[in-house]
Amino acid sequence: MMNSQPSPILLLGVGGAGAAMVRGVLRSYGPGIRAMAIDTDAQSGAVGDILFLLLGGNRLAGRGTGGQPASARAAFQDTPSLLDSALEGVRTVVIVTALGGGTGGGATGEILKHLHTLGIATIVFATLPFAFEGARRSHLARASIGSIEQHADVSVFLPLDELVAGAGTDNMRDALSRSVDTMSLGVTLLWRVLEKPGYIMFDPERLRNILSGCGRAQFATATAQGPDRAGAVLAALSENPFLKRDADSAHVRTLLVGVLAGDDLRLSEVGAVASGLSAAFGQGATLELGTVNDEETFSGRLTVVVLVFNESATAMRKTPADAPRRAAMRQNGGRAFARTDRFRHSDATMWNDEDLDIPTFIRRQLTLDR
Amino acid sequence: MNPSDPIAALEIGTTRTIIAIGEPLGDGRLRVAAYDSIPSSGVRKSQIVDVSQARFSVAAVQKKLVSQFDYAVAQAYLVVSGPQIRTDHFSVQVQVPRGTVGDDEIEEIGERMYDVTLPPGRQALEIARIGYGLDDIDNVTSPKGMNGHLLKLQTLCIHGSEQRIADARNAADAAKLEILDVCYAGTAAATAVLTPQHKRDGALVIDLGGGSTNFTAWVDGRLLYADVIGVGGDHVTEDIRYAFSISLAQAERLKTESASAVIGPDDSGVRIPLPASTPGFNDASISLSALNTVVNARLGELFTIIRAKLDEANLLHRLNAGVFLTGGGAAMKNIVPLASNVFGRAVTIGKIVPEVTGLEQERNPAALATIVGTLIQTLPTETPNRSFMDAFRSIFGGNRR
Numbered sequence: 074m075m076n077s078q079p080s081p082i083l084l085l086g087v088g089g090a091g092a093a094m095v096r097g098v099l100r101s102y103g104p105g106i107r108a109m110a111i112d113t114d115a116q117s118g119a120v121g122d123i124l125f126l127l128l129g130g131n132r133l134a135g136r137g138t139g140g141q142p143a144s145a146r147a148a149f150q151d152t153p154s155l156l157d158s159a160l161e162g163v164r165t166v167v168i169v170t171a172l173g174g175g176t177g178g179g180a181t182g183e184i185l186k187h188l189h190t191l192g193i194a195t196i197v198f199a200t201l202p203f204a205f206e207g208a209r210r211s212h213l214a215r216a217s218i219g220s221i222e223q224h225a226d227v228s229v230f231l232p233l234d235e236l237v238a239g240a241g242t243d244n245m246r247d248a249l250s251r252s253v254d255t256m257s258l259g260v261t262l263l264w265r266v267l268e269k270p271g272y273i274m275f276d277p278e279r280l281r282n283i284l285s286g287c288g289r290a291q292f293a294t295a296t297a298q299g300p301d302r303a304g305a306v307l308a309a310l311s312e313n314p315f316l317k318r319d320a321d322s323a324h325v326r327t328l329l330v331g332v333l334a335g336d337d338l339r340l341s342e343v344g345a346v347a348s349g350l351s352a353a354f355g356q357g358a359t360l361e362l363g364t365v366n367d368e369e370t371f372s373g374r375l376t377v378v379v380l381v382f383n384e385s386a387t388a389m390r391k392t393p394a395d396a397p398r399r400a401a402m403r404q405n406g407g408r409a410f411a412r413t414d415r416f417r418h419s420d421a422t423m424w425n426d427e428d429l430d431i432p433t434f435i436r437r438q439l440t441l442d443r
Numbered sequence: 444m445n446p447s448d449p450i451a452a453l454e455i456g457t458t459r460t461i462i463a464i465g466e467p468l469g470d471g472r473l474r475v476a477a478y479d480s481i482p483s484s485g486v487r488k489s490q491i492v493d494v495s496q497a498r499f500s501v502a503a504v505q506k507k508l509v510s511q512f513d514y515a516v517a518q519a520y521l522v523v524s525g526p527q528i529r530t531d532h533f534s535v536q537v538q539v540p541r542g543t544v545g546d547d548e549i550e551e552i553g554e555r556m557y558d559v560t561l562p563p564g565r566q567a568l569e570i571a572r573i574g575y576g577l578d579d580i581d582n583v584t585s586p587k588g589m590n591g592h593l594l595k596l597q598t599l600c601i602h603g604s605e606q607r608i609a610d611a612r613n614a615a616d617a618a619k620l621e622i623l624d625v626c627y628a629g630t631a632a633a634t635a636v637l638t639p640q641h642k643r644d645g646a647l648v649i650d651l652g653g654g655s656t657n658f659t660a661w662v663d664g665r666l667l668y669a670d671v672i673g674v675g676g677d678h679v680t681e682d683i684r685y686a687f688s689i690s691l692a693q694a695e696r697l698k699t700e701s702a703s704a705v706i707g708p709d710d711s712g713v714r715i716p717l718p719a720s721t722p723g724f725n726d727a728s729i730s731l732s733a734l735n736t737v738v739n740a741r742l743g744e745l746f747t748i749i750r751a752k753l754d755e756a757n758l759l760h761r762l763n764a765g766v767f768l769t770g771g772g773a774a775m776k777n778i779v780p781l782a783s784n785v786f787g788r789a790v791t792i793g794k795i796v797p798e799v800t801g802l803e804q805e806r807n808p809a810a811l812a813t814i815v816g817t818l819i820q821t822l823p824t825e826t827p828n829r830s831f832m833d834a835f836r837s838i839f840g841g842n843r844r
Contacts, residue, residue, distance in 0.1 A: 161711070162711065192736070359759075419488050419673075422672065424672075429678070441732075441737065442730050
């Protein structure tokens with residue numbers, strides 16, 4: 074019965090690299106992920122192995138953007154409801170994309186904006202180009218970050234240089250393959266904790282609540298085997314470049330942790346991971362931990378996937394998103410929306426600058442399925 | 444006053460005005476002998492905005508109690524709630540001249556804890572012990588017999604607006620109902636549903652009222668946190684009314700009869716008939732998915748705010764007994780799974796403690812938690828709450844007929 078219902082989580086690849094990442098994730102995870110891709114280049118969908126939507130068919134005729142983000146942005150603005158038919162029952166969309174090119178950098182922000190108006194939670198994993206790809210791509214990538222952060226609930230930016238760190242002597246194919254595998258662990262964390270739960274589990278709405286509006290996140294994963302594999306995982310995480318880069322432990326608010334293992338997972342290992350991470354990020358951080366019991370994939374291994382959200386990142390995201398609303402509030406006696414009749418003459422109930430007497434669905438701009 | 448004399452409690456709530464009468468049975472037990480209510484008028488967000496209308500509501504309930512139960516209520520304890528409620532922490536200290544804490548010091552500090560200075564216009568409703576300290580040691584559970592020089596006591600003071608409380612008193616006075624004392628709805632609700640074990644293990648009680656939501660957190664047997672959010676079931680009703688451009692009565696019926704706090708996978712495409720309000724328009728329908736989206740957004744937000752406050756107080760992880768929902772809002776369909784999602788803790792609808800009888804036929808006893816808890820709080824105990832120390836006097840003035 075459960076499997077007959079469409080999954081509430083959709084994996085969406087944006088752009089050619091995004092489509093390739095979706096394929097990589099599906100290879101890494103196996104069946105069971107509701108996935109699709111959208112691109113301006115018809116060739117991305119030519120393989121026919123995943124659901125594919127051609128973006129900007131009229132404007133670009135399936136030939137791509139030529140590296141122009143503005144073309145992809147305009148293409149999605151032409152047909153913002155393009156995705157809607159594929160979103161039935163979807164509550165959370167996980168987007169994978171690469172920044173620095175045309176479609177990923179241009180369309181992702183617009184797609185996020187549209188999903189936000191539908192009340193769908195969004196998580197973005199976006200890679201940033203290698204340094205050797207040059208200043209222009211790097212500039213284009215960084216120019217896209219603002220609109221993604223503005224509209225995504227969670228955004229994780231992964232510099233490819235750091236994703237393949239330590240793979241200098243590997244051949245290019247192996248290094249890139251490993252980077253996709255690493256990213257896949259983070260991307261598929263939600264599916265794993267929901268679909269293959271172990272002893273501590275989340276449900277989709279709980280995850281959605283945890284992730285809503287979290288802002289920019291750091292991402293890290295580590296795997297170990299052997300008798301002290303929990304200790305080895307913690308040691309590896311402490312050296313992870315993504316966590317070391319700019320995770321500010323003094324401001325870490327939430328850690329979303331997946332402990333992935335086979336049937337041999339020990340309670341003491343879960344405890345060691347939880348207490349180790351709590352110690353590393355301070356008692357003020359909230360630890361949300363789920364376990365995944367997948368003997369087929371993780372037999373003998375212990376893998377820990379961590380998403381780290383900190384306050385400064387959240388504040389950074391809120392500023393541009395809230396700016397228009399706050400401007401409107403200033404123009405409207407301090408309120409962006411009209412209060413309803415019943416509470417019009419009551420003292421306002423305020424929380425984080427929001428007037429709670431205004432219906433929540435109005436303030437959240439939720440679209441009602443009428 | 445005879446310890447077995449009946450006691451009465453009054454709540455002038457946003458959606459209803461209720462009076463309950465309890466008969467002490469001894470040993471901390473109580474029988475709820477009678478209770479009745481009518482829909483309130485002149486109340487918004489748990490605060491009276493029209494004293495004459497509120498007076499009418501109180502008088503109407505008194506009349507019903509006389510006609511249906513033969514109780515003429517002349518005195519009662521008043522339950523108060525609403526965003527006027529605030530909390531503050533205080534610390535008092537006494538010297539330990541002999542170097543070892545004894546009964547004298549504990550008694551003295553127990554007296555001094557009530558000497559709090561509140562801002563003008565504020566009235567203390569309850570002062571709870573949070574924990575002792577001795578010299579530079581904090582979190583001392585039982586200081587008696589310990590060596591030190593300065594005994595400290597941290598307290599939590601729950602206080603309300605003198606004016607708002609006076610408004611409620613005035614409404615009762617106008618209905619010829621004398622108010623003996625005032626207590627806070629949040630702790631009353633907890634008193635009604637938490638056992639001492641729950642309080643020791645760590646529990647959160649959320650009382651979902653019509654105009655506001657009170658919540659209290661208990662750890663190690665002590666009240667450590669109390670707060671009120673001026674959002675309640677009235678907001679849910681109003682959101683529904685606004686979303687579908689219908690009357691308040693229709694919205695209230697949709698809320699209580701059709702809505703769910705969780706958006707179900709099968710809701711999409713389902714339409715439910717609008718309760719008829721005007722002849723000839725009773726074939727209209729609305730989307731169940733849209734209805735539940737409106738309710739889910741509001742209640743999910745409310746719980747998320749409470750969670751954020753408890754996170755900030757570093758209490759959420761200490762609630763090992765779980766979360767207990769009371770008040771009229773606890774009857775909302777699927778409220779428990781929604782709360783479980785947000786808090787990540789076991790959530791249950793509060794059950795009235797076994798020391799209380801007389802509610803066996805009540806369909807939703809959790810909705811009576813505040814009024815029942817107030818009755819319990821007025822029972823004589825070995826360590827009575829200070830605000831009720833002098834409260835055990837005649838309530839009925841010999842008027843029971």
